[in-house]
Amino acid sequence: MPPKFGDLKRxxxxxxxxLVRNTDHWYYEKVLxxxxxxxxxxxxxxxKEIPAxxxxWILKKxxxxxxxxxWDKL
Structure with missing residues (x-):
């Protein structure tokens, strides 16, 4: 089952x-x-659940x- 957007935020x-911007969405960045x-x-x-x-695509890209x-990070 796909996670909810709240899971992704957490x-x-x-x-x-x-968090770099909070407008129509929360925008996040991470520097490796x-x-x-x-x-x-x-x-x-x-x-809401994230569509499969x-x-x-989010996981990969x-x-x-x-x-x-x-899931291990949650």
Whole structure:
């Protein structure tokens, strides 16, 4: 089951992502040790589930982690 947007927000806060903007969404960034900057945005609709296809894309392209690593951080 995909997580809710609230789970993604909590992950970002626990994993050292920095909130860079709060407008229509929460926008987070994280700088990796090699200088790579990761970015993601989180809907304010924290009670809604992230659609499965979007969740896979977020894991692969934005967070760059496995689903197991995501759940382990929560």
């Amino acid at each position: 992950y970002c806060e626990r994993d050292g992502w920095v 040790s090699d200088g790579t900057v990761l970015q993601t945005k989180v809907s304010h609709a924290i009670h 296809h979007l969740w896979k 934005q967070l760059r982690i496995s689903e197991k690593d995501f």
